[in-house]
Amino acid sequence: xxxxxxxGLSRRRFFGLAGAGTAGVLAxxxxxxxxxRATAEVPPAGGAADTTGAVPFTGAHQAGIVTPAQDRLHxxxxxxxxxxxxxxxxxxxAWTAAARRMTAGQDAGEVGAVGGGPYDVPDDTGEAxxxxxxxxxxxxxxxxxxxxxxxxxxxxxxxxRRPGPLTExxxxxxxxxxxxxxxxxxxxxxxxxxxxxxxxxxxxLIRLGxxxxxxxxxxLGFGRTSxxxxxxxxPRNLFGFKDGTDNLKAENTSAIEKFVWVTDGDPGADWxxxxxxxxxxxxxxxxxxxxxxxxxxxxxxxxxxxxxxxPLGQRGEFDPVDFTAQVDGxxxxxxxxxxxxxxxxxxxxxxxxxxxxxxxxSDGLGRLDAGLFFIAYQRNPETGFTQVQRNLRxxxxxxxxxxxSSAVFACPPGVTGDDDWWGRALFS
Amino acid sequence: xxxxxxxGLSRRRFFGLAGAGTAGVLAxxxxxxxxxRATAEVPPAGGAADTTGAVPFTGAHQAGIVTPAQDRLHxxxxxxxxxxxxxxxxxxxAWTAAARRMTAGQDAGEVGAVGGGPYDVPDDTGEAxxxxxxxxxxxxxxxxxxxxxxxxxxxxxxxxRRPGPLTExxxxxxxxxxxxxxxxxxxxxxxxxxxxxxxxxxxxLIRLGxxxxxxxxxxLGFGRTSxxxxxxxxPRNLFGFKDGTDNLKAENTSAIEKFVWVTDGDPGADWxxxxxxxxxxxxxxxxxxxxxxxxxxxxxxxxxxxxxxxPLGQRGEFDPVDFTAQVDGxxxxxxxxxxxxxxxxxxxxxxxxxxxxxxxxSDGLGRLDAGLFFIAYQRNPETGFTQVQRNLRxxxxxxxxxxxSSAVFACPPGVTGDDDWWGRALFS
Numbered sequence: 060x061x062x063x064x065x066x067g068l069s070r071r072r073f074f075g076l077a078g079a080g081t082a083g084v085l086a087x088x089x090x091x092x093x094x095x096r097a098t099a100e101v102p103p104a105g106g107a108a109d110t111t112g113a114v115p116f117t118g119a120h121q122a123g124i125v126t127p128a129q130d131r132l133h134x135x136x137x138x139x140x141x142x143x144x145x146x147x148x149x150x151x152x153a154w155t156a157a158a159r160r161m162t163a164g165q166d167a168g169e170v171g172a173v174g175g176g177p178y179d180v181p182d183d184t185g186e187a188x189x190x191x192x193x194x195x196x197x198x199x200x201x202x203x204x205x206x207x208x209x210x211x212x213x214x215x216x217x218x219x220r221r222p223g224p225l226t227e228x229x230x231x232x233x234x235x236x237x238x239x240x241x242x243x244x245x246x247x248x249x250x251x252x253x254x255x256x257x258x259x260x261x262x263x264l265i266r267l268g269x270x271x272x273x274x275x276x277x278x279l280g281f282g283r284t285s286x287x288x289x290x291x292x293x294p295r296n297l298f299g300f301k302d303g304t305d306n307l308k309a310e311n312t313s314a315i316e317k318f319v320w321v322t323d324g325d326p327g328a329d330w331x332x333x334x335x336x337x338x339x340x341x342x343x344x345x346x347x348x349x350x351x352x353x354x355x356x357x358x359x360x361x362x363x364x365x366x367x368x369x370p371l372g373q374r375g376e377f378d379p380v381d382f383t384a385q386v387d388g389x390x391x392x393x394x395x396x397x398x399x400x401x402x403x404x405x406x407x408x409x410x411x412x413x414x415x416x417x418x419x420x421s422d423g424l425g426r427l428d429a430g431l432f433f434i435a436y437q438r439n440p441e442t443g444f445t446q447v448q449r450n451l452r453x454x455x456x457x458x459x460x461x462x463x464s465s466a467v468f469a470c471p472p473g474v475t476g477d478d479d480w481w482g483r484a485l486f487s
Numbered sequence: 488x489x490x491x492x493x494x495g496l497s498r499r500r501f502f503g504l505a506g507a508g509t510a511g512v513l514a515x516x517x518x519x520x521x522x523x524r525a526t527a528e529v530p531p532a533g534g535a536a537d538t539t540g541a542v543p544f545t546g547a548h549q550a551g552i553v554t555p556a557q558d559r560l561h562x563x564x565x566x567x568x569x570x571x572x573x574x575x576x577x578x579x580x581a582w583t584a585a586a587r588r589m590t591a592g593q594d595a596g597e598v599g600a601v602g603g604g605p606y607d608v609p610d611d612t613g614e615a616x617x618x619x620x621x622x623x624x625x626x627x628x629x630x631x632x633x634x635x636x637x638x639x640x641x642x643x644x645x646x647x648r649r650p651g652p653l654t655e656x657x658x659x660x661x662x663x664x665x666x667x668x669x670x671x672x673x674x675x676x677x678x679x680x681x682x683x684x685x686x687x688x689x690x691x692l693i694r695l696g697x698x699x700x701x702x703x704x705x706x707l708g709f710g711r712t713s714x715x716x717x718x719x720x721x722p723r724n725l726f727g728f729k730d731g732t733d734n735l736k737a738e739n740t741s742a743i744e745k746f747v748w749v750t751d752g753d754p755g756a757d758w759x760x761x762x763x764x765x766x767x768x769x770x771x772x773x774x775x776x777x778x779x780x781x782x783x784x785x786x787x788x789x790x791x792x793x794x795x796x797x798p799l800g801q802r803g804e805f806d807p808v809d810f811t812a813q814v815d816g817x818x819x820x821x822x823x824x825x826x827x828x829x830x831x832x833x834x835x836x837x838x839x840x841x842x843x844x845x846x847x848x849s850d851g852l853g854r855l856d857a858g859l860f861f862i863a864y865q866r867n868p869e870t871g872f873t874q875v876q877r878n879l880r881x882x883x884x885x886x887x888x889x890x891x892s893s894a895v896f897a898c899p900p901g902v903t904g905d906d907d908w909w910g911r912a913l914f915s
Binding site: 183184292425426 | 612
């Protein structure tokens, strides 16, 4: 099945179509009890925005970066447990094939969760069998440790392919990083509008990677906290504020080219051009003290109004941020506010944020273990996240947040032809 | 605002309505930037099933039990940290008022996240400001320890009000319970079709309970694993199987009366009639060995087919379960299968299941920390969950699951009048 045909088809529609052209076994299945939920959730044509369709997998860039941010996240970082480069390549090829299928709303493998014989192990785990593609994107990245030498041995013969910017982030004041949930040789970011679809995709990649990779850490996010398209409304983070109003947007192609995509002439461009660097930070929010602070304290900390999300001193969310405006002889937007310090005007750079809220239960001390799983894409981490974060050292918000995990990955360009696979240019 | 008026109104619609009748401040706010997301997500009239509306808060029974199961869960168990009964009562009254508002799609308090003065602490945290009610239900329960004596003192003067069935569950073979995420004096089950709405509700109850209760443990669930209404399609659990086909359904009122609601004459009926007992079990699923088992092994373990969810030997999901049917001289549904042992025919009882799938990251050993947060409602835990669970001691599924948390609560009847509150009959 060509990309053109599979694009936009849910598992359900795919089954129907396939059944019409084959022996009818699939069609009989689709007419049985297996399609209920997908049917119920497909909105009527011309109705509400379709969050069930498929996002194209192939292209110059990987999907899941400037793609309008979906609602749910399952992010996973892996350690590579083999020292056999060929096994790693084979897995990346298998992952690409499965990602191509799953992002089109199909099972991870040809046989699916119920094909083959009864004494075969299914090649899909089945929990998304009745669900549409739900906007699933799968985005892969390579961590600095993949390019490292271990005990004097170049792990996968990649040491001389590591671009200079792909290196561990520097320490920042206030960091409380847990190494067990930081770093990783590989990562997969799964975004979808249905969490079960995102979880299903990650789980099947884990299954396909058995013996080659081991899950190092994993993070679910339930609420997107940034818009990456000007067509999206700005969501609220767990501080109750709109987040990402002035984020880079996909429609601003010149800024995206300048700040997000690695370009010919950049370090590592021989395999990374068209790709981007991914920085993740698990940011615990101190929910309880925030919730006992006054509205004024909250708005002065952020630099925007809580309800409308307007820059302080302005009325509307998208009113221009004016750092010279004064109220009663004071700057309307305090110079210690998050907006003041993070804004491109003052940080001198821009990053594409794509984070998600999380609540990971509670911490044993009566507090919610909640916050923001920060995700940012940039052309170079040093002039992207690191430059912004260094500028936040006097951020009033630091009182209410703590970074507990950190990672950086280089995300290769998109997969193009039918035979292409994640990382081909790096491993070839 | 009366219940009739508020019922079914989202925050957005409420703001619009209130603005039309008041000074216009709210209306101006509603016309500003604050309504984007809610607007985008309200489906067109006559379109897809409305998952954004409000579920009535008041009634003979608490909502969130036979209410058609919403898609997302935030469950929280509390320790009461005060020894002052009046403080506890005051908090339950404040919780009830907030729950009444939030389930109608309103802020937790009158002033909201941006009302009052700038130097007031907002009485809502704000992250659901733009979101509709999303089917939110809040269900409260009282644990056995609330009725206990500590150091010879009857904690809250409730010792003689404890119904006999409200006692810790017995130990079961294979249990691996972590006390830190088990038990609790109080619980709140928040279910909604938007996780941010469920999280917002729990968080605001935590905020209102500061100094009175402390979070003991908390669990998010992303995918409902049972239907509680015959109008709902049966979802799949993380084993990839349809779960809850033969669950008790709200429409089967005689079975619900018999198996779910505490009734006059039952222990504790003086305050608990119209209520129900809630049992929770966090059930870790051993995802990786399951995913390497054959389709036959999986289907023999469950007792149903994977694709259609049909009882083995049958064709359709809702075909009757026939434990006498044989294939090649063997019972079609193995006597060690989960369906065989859990089915009312063989367990001799029935419970209303309402569980959710979870993925809580990974376990440090390369495995997903994933499974089912099992929730069941019953008229009596002894003849409900305990009886079913005892019958599962030879369940083939035990190889693939491990119970890591356990709790039991008595959920009082619904709140009726405007002055009623959660637990009034117990504390009066």
